[in-house]
Amino acid sequence: METQVQNEQIMTKEQLLAHWQGHRALTRRVIEAFPEQELFTFSVGGMRTFGELAAELIAIAVPGVKGLALGEWESLDEKDPSGKNKAKLLEIWDQDTVEINKWFPQIPEGRLQETMLAFGQYEDKGYCTLMYFIDNEIHHRGQGYVYLRALGIEPPAFWER
Amino acid sequence: METQVQNEQIMTKEQLLAHWQGHRALTRRVIEAFPEQELFTFSVGGMRTFGELAAELIAIAVPGVKGLALGEWESLDEKDPSGKNKAKLLEIWDQDTVEINKWFPQIPEGRLQETMLAFGQYEDKGYCTLMYFIDNEIHHRGQGYVYLRALGIEPPAFWER
Numbered sequence: 001m002e003t004q005v006q007n008e009q010i011m012t013k014e015q016l017l018a019h020w021q022g023h024r025a026l027t028r029r030v031i032e033a034f035p036e037q038e039l040f041t042f043s044v045g046g047m048r049t050f051g052e053l054a055a056e057l058i059a060i061a062v063p064g065v066k067g068l069a070l071g072e073w074e075s076l077d078e079k080d081p082s083g084k085n086k087a088k089l090l091e092i093w094d095q096d097t098v099e100i101n102k103w104f105p106q107i108p109e110g111r112l113q114e115t116m117l118a119f120g121q122y123e124d125k126g127y128c129t130l131m132y133f134i135d136n137e138i139h140h141r142g143q144g145y146v147y148l149r150a151l152g153i154e155p156p157a158f159w160e161r
Numbered sequence: 162m163e164t165q166v167q168n169e170q171i172m173t174k175e176q177l178l179a180h181w182q183g184h185r186a187l188t189r190r191v192i193e194a195f196p197e198q199e200l201f202t203f204s205v206g207g208m209r210t211f212g213e214l215a216a217e218l219i220a221i222a223v224p225g226v227k228g229l230a231l232g233e234w235e236s237l238d239e240k241d242p243s244g245k246n247k248a249k250l251l252e253i254w255d256q257d258t259v260e261i262n263k264w265f266p267q268i269p270e271g272r273l274q275e276t277m278l279a280f281g282q283y284e285d286k287g288y289c290t291l292m293y294f295i296d297n298e299i300h301h302r303g304q305g306y307v308y309l310r311a312l313g314i315e316p317p318a319f320w321e322r
Contacts, residue, residue: 007173008173008174009172010171010172010174010273010288011170011288013170013171019289044311045309045310109169112169130171135184135299138299138300139306142299142302145300146206146208148206149208150206152206158300159283159293
């Protein structure tokens with residue numbers, strides 16, 4: 001009986017997509033909250049700027065979902081695709097929102113329980129890889145909150161998605 | 162056909178429990194990485210100390226899982242249960258690991274898709290509430306990483322659970 005209950009599933013693919021896009025909308029507001037100069041120059045404790053962290057998130061999101069959908073992985077390219085331009089970064093972010101909505105439903109049934117080598121180097125089950133994309137975004141966005149506070153800027157509310 | 166695929170589930174309850182406990186093990190290492198004094202005194206940008214953030218996580222975790230299991234919620238009590246004592250905080254963290262493993266399997270089938278008023282004030286579906294506990298931990302732990310870097314301390318690797 002206990003075993004049956006433990007095999008109960010948590011949420012559907014559609015619900016996780018909505019959950020992630022809610023997080024992505026919040027991350028977008030954090031990018032927006034930075035003054036353009038500080039987005040690409042400011043950090044704390046020798047860490048990367050929030051622009052660099054956002055570039056990492058962009059490098060992971062669409063290539064990651066395409067990798068899960070197609071089972072083909074390219075290596076990670078984390079260089080800033082905006083050329084340190086805030087408007088361009090937000091534009092890429094929005095294009096990626098559409099791309100994620102397009103590719104996510106194409107992740108084949110069963111793929112998330114398969115073991116794979118994401119980006120040719122990270123071996124894990126599909127759902128762990130997908131959760132990593134989201135967790136990594138939350139992790140770095142939390143760091144962006146500290147940067148904003150250190151700049152005297154009120155970050156967007158964490159619970160608003 | 163598309164609808165069928167989108168209703169596919171992501172992971173089991175057992176897998177999400179392991180995922181969360183992996184995150185909790187990492188958060189424990191972040192608490193451990195702080196010198197005792199800085200754990201309860203240091204922050205950046207006027208934010209809460211990592212000791213206070215950890216107290217919030219403790220206030221949510223076991224009462225939250227018990228709430229999901231029993232359908233009964235008490236109001237949040239975020240005061241530091243350790244009295245600003247690092248060893249005591251880690252001891253409570255470890256006790257909570259056991260409590261979570263005990264209560265999590267008792268979340269009844271279907272509960273995670275029901276709408277509820279968590280802690281008597283946050284209305285959402287059960288799986289969103291549960292994801293919030295985990296996401297909130299990742300968010301605040303990411304902030305702890307910045308505090309550690311600002312203190313010149315190397316944080317534990319994010320990907321090690």
